[in-house]
Amino acid sequence: MSKTILKLEHITKSYQDGSGKNLVLNDVSLDVNGGELVAIVGPSGSGKSTFLTIAGMLLSPDAGAITINGERVSDSKKKNWTKIRHEHIGFIFQSHQLLPYLKGLEQLTLFQDKKNRDKVNAPDMFTELGIEKCKNQYPSEMSGGEKQRIAIARAFINDPDIILADEPTASLDGARGRQVVEMIRLEVKKREKAAVMVTHDERVLDLADRVYRLENGALTQNNEK
Amino acid sequence: MLAWKELFYGKKKYLLIELLITLLIFMVLFLSGLAEGLGRAVVAGIDNLDAAYFLLSDSAEDIITVSNVSADTYGQLSSQTDGELAALDIQRMYLCRQNDDEKLNIVYFAIEPGSFLEPKTIEGVSLSESDAENPILLDDDFMLEGIKVGDTVLDSSTDIAFTVAGFVKDEMYGHVSIGFISIDTYTKLRTELNPMYQQEYHAIAIKDGNVDGVQIEDAQIVSKADIIQNVPSYTAEHMTITMIVWVLIIVSAAIIGIFYYILTLQKRRQFGVMKAIGVGMGRLSGIVIGQVCIIAVCGAVIAGLLTFGMAAALPETMPFYLKIGNALLVMAAFIFISIVSSLISIWNISKVDPITVIGGTDE
Numbered sequence: 001m002s003k004t005i006l007k008l009e010h011i012t013k014s015y016q017d018g019s020g021k022n023l024v025l026n027d028v029s030l031d032v033n034g035g036e037l038v039a040i041v042g043p044s045g046s047g048k049s050t051f052l053t054i055a056g057m058l059l060s061p062d063a064g065a066i067t068i069n070g071e072r073v074s075d076s077k078k079k080n081w082t083k084i085r086h087e088h089i090g091f092i093f094q095s096h097q098l099l100p101y102l103k104g105l106e107q108l109t110l111f112q113d114k115k116n117r118d119k120v121n122a123p124d125m126f127t128e129l130g131i132e133k134c135k136n137q138y139p140s141e142m143s144g145g146e147k148q149r150i151a152i153a154r155a156f157i158n159d160p161d162i163i164l165a166d167e168p169t170a171s172l173d174g175a176r177g178r179q180v181v182e183m184i185r186l187e188v189k190k191r192e193k194a195a196v197m198v199t200h201d202e203r204v205l206d207l208a209d210r211v212y213r214l215e216n217g218a219l220t221q222n223n224e225k
Numbered sequence: 226m227l228a229w230k231e232l233f234y235g236k237k238k239y240l241l242i243e244l245l246i247t248l249l250i251f252m253v254l255f256l257s258g259l260a261e262g263l264g265r266a267v268v269a270g271i272d273n274l275d276a277a278y279f280l281l282s283d284s285a286e287d288i289i290t291v292s293n294v295s296a297d298t299y300g301q302l303s304s305q306t307d308g309e310l311a312a313l314d315i316q317r318m319y320l321c322r323q324n325d326d327e328k329l330n331i332v333y334f335a336i337e338p339g340s341f342l343e344p345k346t347i348e349g350v351s352l353s354e355s356d357a358e359n360p361i362l363l364d365d366d367f368m369l370e371g372i373k374v375g376d377t378v379l380d381s382s383t384d385i386a387f388t389v390a391g392f393v394k395d396e397m398y399g400h401v402s403i404g405f406i407s408i409d410t411y412t413k414l415r416t417e418l419n420p421m422y423q424q425e426y427h428a429i430a431i432k433d434g435n436v437d438g439v440q441i442e443d444a445q446i447v448s449k450a451d452i453i454q455n456v457p458s459y460t461a462e463h464m465t466i467t468m469i470v471w472v473l474i475i476v477s478a479a480i481i482g483i484f485y486y487i488l489t490l491q492k493r494r495q496f497g498v499m500k501a502i503g504v505g506m507g508r509l510s511g512i513v514i515g516q517v518c519i520i521a522v523c524g525a526v527i528a529g530l531l532t533f534g535m536a537a538a539l540p541e542t543m544p545f546y547l548k549i550g551n552a553l554l555v556m557a558a559f560i561f562i563s564i565v566s567s568l569i570s571i572w573n574i575s576k577v578d579p580i581t582v583i584g585g586t587d588e
Contacts, residue, residue, distance in 0.1 A: 086503025101234030
């Protein structure tokens with residue numbers, strides 16, 4: 001059993017909603033191990049995105065702690081968050097969010113730190129993900145699936161500890177969406193990363209190691225698997 | 226690196242912006258050349274004199290044309306300073322061509338032939354080399370009136386005839402072209418107008434040397450810069466035009482800033498993504514400043530070349546005068562203000578919250 005990389009403990013978050021308070025996350029805890037892909041499903045507005053932004057050091061919880069690889073990052077000051085995200089977290093967004101003015105390979109290399117070049121080889125990732133032909137293409141010349149695969153590669157490029165994916169299949173059709181999640185799974189297993197994927201795409205849940213449902217601020221594990 | 230990639234990718238858009246910026250800087254440089262040229266038309270004659278100081282009478286209040294120092298003073302001054310001296314008279318009159326009643330404006334600068342005040346001729350010979358009785362060196366603007374070397378021209382009030390010995394370049398005083406004559410000729414002229422005329426000078430020029438110990442009654446040493454400042458109307462004209470040029474520089478640079486701000490607003494999401502994946506503000510600021518620098522520097526260089534190219538092609542009479550140093554100052558100020566105005570964009574980027582990238586809709 002691989003060790004726990006991402007540890008979320010007793011996370012609580014509420015928003016001011018008119019006169020009342022809307023409790024989005026109520027004492028939520030989750031552990032993710034290296035090489036494990038966890039999926040979180042739930043109706044829209046259930047707080048999936050909030051959960052991801054807190055895990056991704058973009059938003060601070062009202063209460064609770066976040067530990068990445070033994071480091072309690074939730075204690076650090078906000079101005080250090082960018083650096084924490086840079087070093088520990090790889091994001092895959094709903095839509096690819098590539099920069100329109102960079103060619104495929106540059107999308108990776110221009111954001112990769114020198115020290116990570118030996119650990120993660122950008123051209124190799126293109127081969128692994130089957131998008132070699134996109135190395136010298138601008139995003140406008142690629143298909144949706146290809147762009148999302150480059151986005152996956154970009155998430156891994158600085159050798160992060162955790163991978164957070166926000167609806168990675170939302171802009172793709174069924175078959176392509178499934179391929180993309182397969183790719184994420186492949187890289188997570190190979191590189192021993194802890195991955196959390198928020199999705200409402202029920203067809204790809206079988207690719208996750210564990211599936212949780214977020215509803216009414218509480219996280220419960222699906223039993224069917 | 227990112228800065229350049231983006232400019233390259235958006236070639237069409239950024240080239241248009243570059244064109245606009247280039248035209249703006251060109252306009253500023255060109256106007257400052259014209260402004261300087263106009264200023265030169267007032268004081269070039271004084272500015273070109275190879276003298277550091279002038280001895281003027283106290284009552285003149287630094288205005289060279291109303292000063293008068295007696296011939297004796299020359300001797301006194303030479304015993305008090307080690308600098309080389311030369312007398313100077315300035316007189317505004319009219320000139321006529323032979324057999325032509327049309328009066329041409331002229332300012333006589335009367336000097337000792339061969340002294341350090343005598344300018345180099347671009348055509349013909351100098352005053353001292355000429356063997357004519359009353360030689361004159363004319364500003365090249367008179368060439369456009371059809372006057373040639375060897376022609377005879379008349380002083381309109383005395384009918385004293387001058388022989389054109391040669392032409393000099395860029396010699397103007399108070400928007401009027403200058404004619405250099407000898408002190409002897411000048412004395413003849415004055416004596417003709419006033420038989421009681423006693424020789425005196427407007428000023429005595431001092432080439433260089435130490436003037437600290439000079440003590441002469443009713444006279445004072447004035448630097449060339451002060452004399453120029455006190456040429457009637459020069460300071461007021463110059464200030465107005467300089468003001469216009471600087472306002473233009475600031476406005477054009479602000480235009481770059483505003484353009485860039487609009488582009489930044491369109492790219493807020495891209496900046497949000499970069500922030501989310503851990504790109505720090507330092508690098509994002511670098512991209513913005515890098516791009517603004519590239520746009521501003523290229524614009525300044527192209528506009529500079531264009532301006533000097535244009536200046537070479539301009540007709541002689543156009544009062545255009547631009548020193549490389551001044552042009553560089555304008556360009557540097559422009560680049561600096563552009564960078565300062567790009568700080569608004571950087572401030573805007575710093576306000577982008579990367580959280581907006583998560584869970585947002587695809588657009």
